[in-house]
Amino acid sequence: MLENVIIDVDEHSVCAEMGVEPGDVLLSINNMPVQDVFDYRYLTQEDTFDMLIRKKSGEEWLLEIEKYENENMGISFESGLMDEARECANKCMFCFIDQLPKQMRPTLYFKDDDSRLSFLSGNYVTLTNMTDLEFNRILYYHLSPINVSVHATDPNLRMKMMGNPKAAELLTKLKLLSDAGISMNYQVVLCKNVNDGKHLEKTINDLACFMPLAKSLSIVPTGLTKHREELPQLHPFDANDSRAVIRQIESFQAEFLKEQKTRFVFAADEFFLNAGLHFPSYRAYEDFPQLENGVGMAVLFEHEFFRALRVMKVMPRKTHVSIITGAAAYPLIKRLCSKICSNDIIVDVYMIKNHFFGETITVSGLLTGKDILDGLKGKHLGERLLVPSNALRDGYFLDDISLKELSIQLDTDVVEVKINGLALAQAIL
Numbered sequence: 354m355l356e357n358v359i360i361d362v363d364e365h366s367v368c369a370e371m372g373v374e375p376g377d378v379l380l381s382i383n384n385m386p387v388q389d390v391f392d393y394r395y396l397t398q399e400d401t402f403d404m405l406i407r408k409k410s411g412e413e414w415l416l417e418i419e420k421y422e423n424e425n426m427g428i429s430f431e432s433g434l435m436d437e438a439r440e441c442a443n444k445c446m447f448c449f450i451d452q453l454p455k456q457m458r459p460t461l462y463f464k465d466d467d468s469r470l471s472f473l474s475g476n477y478v479t480l481t482n483m484t485d486l487e488f489n490r491i492l493y494y495h496l497s498p499i500n501v502s503v504h505a506t507d508p509n510l511r512m513k514m515m516g517n518p519k520a521a522e523l524l525t526k527l528k529l530l531s532d533a534g535i536s537m538n539y540q541v542v543l544c545k546n547v548n549d550g551k552h553l554e555k556t557i558n559d560l561a562c563f564m565p566l567a568k569s570l571s572i573v574p575t576g577l578t579k580h581r582e583e584l585p586q587l588h589p590f591d592a593n594d595s596r597a598v599i600r601q602i603e604s605f606q607a608e609f610l611k612e613q614k615t616r617f618v619f620a621a622d623e624f625f626l627n628a629g630l631h632f633p634s635y636r637a638y639e640d641f642p643q644l645e646n647g648v649g650m651a652v653l654f655e656h657e658f659f660r661a662l663r664v665m666k667v668m669p670r671k672t673h674v675s676i677i678t679g680a681a682a683y684p685l686i687k688r689l690c691s692k693i694c695s696n697d698i699i700v701d702v703y704m705i706k707n708h709f710f711g712e713t714i715t716v717s718g719l720l721t722g723k724d725i726l727d728g729l730k731g732k733h734l735g736e737r738l739l740v741p742s743n744a745l746r747d748g749y750f751l752d753d754i755s756l757k758e759l760s761i762q763l764d765t766d767v768v769e770v771k772i773n774g775l776a777l778a779q780a781i782l
Contacts (some may be wrong), residue, residue, distance in 0.1 A: 357387055358431045359406075366427020371416045373406060373428060380405040380413065391494055397426055440464055442482045444516030445504075446585040447542050452578040454709070458753060477502040477540045480526045481519040492529065498536040498568060501527070505541075505548045506559035514548060524559065531563045539570040540646055545588045549598065557605050557618055564613055571643035572602060573621040579711030589713055595628035615639060619648045623715075626681055647716075650772075651685050657774025658689050665778060673699040673735030674781055675765075677725055680704055680715035689774075693781065699735065700781055703728060709752065717772075718743035722754025726762055737766040739780050745769055 357379040362369050379387055382396040382404050396402065397418075404416045420426070441464035445451075450464050465476065477500045480488070491499065501523075505511045508521035530537060539560050543549050548556070553572070560567055574590050581587075590598065599620050606616040616639060625632050635656050638649035678686045683704040690700040705728040707714045709721040718741070725740075740756070748756050748769075760767040770780045 355432055357393075359428050360431050361429040363425070363427030366425065367418060367420045368426055368428050371418065372414070373416070374409070376409040378407040379428075379430075380407055391490065391496065395494055439482055441479070442517060443479055443520070445542075446514055446516070446547075447544055447575040447587060449576050449578070451584060452576075452580050452710075454580045457751065461751070476500065479515065479517075479520065480523065481515065481517050488526065488529075491535070492533045495533065495535060497534070498538055499530060500538045500540070503539045503541050503556060503560065503570075505552055506556045507552060510548060510552060514544070527560075527563060531566050534566065536566045536568050537563065538568050538642060540643075541570065541572050542575050543572050543590075543598065544575045545590055545594060547587070549594075553598075553601065561605075561609065561613075561617060564609075564615075564617065567617070569615075569642035570618040571621060571646040571648045572598065572618065572624075573646050573648075574623050574627070577711075577713050579713075590624070590627055592628050595624045596630065598624050599628060599630065619643050621647045622649070622651050623647060623681060625651075626715075651682070654772075654774045654777075655685065655689060658778055659692075659774070661775040661778035662693065665782065671697045672782070673701075674737050674739060675701045675703060675729075675732070675734040676739045676777075676781075677703050677705050677717075677720070677729070678741065679707065679717040679720060680712075682717055686777075689777075690781070693778075698782070701732070701735065703732065705729075717741045719751065720744045721752040722750035722759055723752055725750070725759065726754075729763060734763060734765045737768050738763060739768050739770045739777070742769050742771050 359373065359377045359379065360375055362373050362375060379393075381387065382393070383402050384405075385392070385396060387393050387396065400422060401417070401419050404418050405413060406416065407413050418426075448464070450461070453461060479502045503511075503523065504514050506524055508523070511520040511523060512518055514520075527537065541548070541553070541556060543553065557570065560570055574595075575587060577587055577589055602618055602620045605618050609615060609617040616637070619638065619642075622632065632649075632652050635652050638652060641649045641653055644650060644653065676686060676690065683702065687702045690702055694700055705717075705720050705725055706712055707719060707721075708724050708727070710719055720741075729738075738760075740759075744750060745756060750756075750759075756767055756769060768780060770776050
């Protein structure tokens with residue numbers, strides 16, 4: 354267990370008033386050890402409690418904390434989990450990390466499967482990577498909602514797909530979560546000729562049994578890179594496959610909407626792009642519960658973009674900017690930008706092919722600096738180049754080329770832009 358080292362203290366907080374400083378270590382609360390962030394949040398809910406800390410000098414202070422209800426303690430720790438993240442114990446046939454090329458930075462190869470990250474960051478977990486004691490902590494603390502990677506509810510199929518005998522216990526665990534009143538969101542990574550068709554029908558029906566605590570389910574096609582040596586053979590969904598998946602999901606949506614007042618199950622945008630079909634309406638995505646899984650991103654992006662244009666006060670001036678995007682979003686970004694182009698406003702949109710992972714990977718979040726440089730050779734980029742923020746981690750692309758290095762090599766200002774329609778409209782105008 355990591356030591357709970359305090360790295361920051363809000364100067365206006367109750368902890369600052371009690372003399373807590375960066376570098377101090379939290380030892381216990383009400384004489385109870387703090388294993389992780391869940392213990393910390395639970396134990397600090399009360400208005401009064403004792404907190405034991407160790408100062409940098411080694412001296413231990415027992416502080417009697419008094420605070421208002423829901424008042425923030427005002428301290429931050431080295432680890433957001435206040436513990437080490439738990440590594441995945443599964444061997445999923447579709448795992449994207451197993452498809453990464455060698456010799457990338459080590460952090461990219463870490464597979465997390467930690468239920469605590471489900472609540473803190475919205476990560477999806479498989480429920481295979483915890484002891485009975487850890488699972489019971491979820492029930493005890495009533496941590497809700499939890500996001501679960503399902504893939505299949507048939508026990509044998511789920512074990513086969515995930516390479517873990519514990520995968521067969523899914524429905525038992527979901528029943529315990531439901532009985533405890535914990536709401537759930539689900540994710541299915543769909544593999545062609547593996548868990549689709551009748552298997553998908555069973556999965557959707559099984560998960561729907563937990564409604565209304567079952568809030569939403571996303572169906573996402575597996576991402577296949579060119580680096581699949583010694584991995585199970587999987588095939589991409591073509592246009593006809595994608596249309597079949599969409600028809601199947603829309604049939605369930607109609608039924609659920611009539612009976613439960615929610616569509617519940619949603620197809621990822623990639624299926625509509627593969628199928629060459631128009632996206633559903635903005636309202637069809639309800640409150641966009643599966644946005645992080647690529648469900649409704651295009652529709653929401655377009656809605657935000659045109660809303661921004663309606664409310665923005667645009668000063669008349671000449672501008673020439675360039676935008677890069679992956680193959681998936683290219684038609685949308687190109688169409689949106691065409692609505693604002695004029696003699697004074699020039700916007701060039703460049704589709705960057707993904708040679709690093711393979712051209713079957715079409716999302717902008719997996720573009721590398723080298724592919725961007727190769728794709729923009731000889732291009733006149735104007736005043737600035739707009740780069741989607743999901744392609745960057747702390748200013749670096751996946752191949753460790755930095756935003757600054759890209760700017761130097763392209764001899765233009767490169768600007769990181771958040772992935773929403775408002776941010777894009779502001780960055781252009």
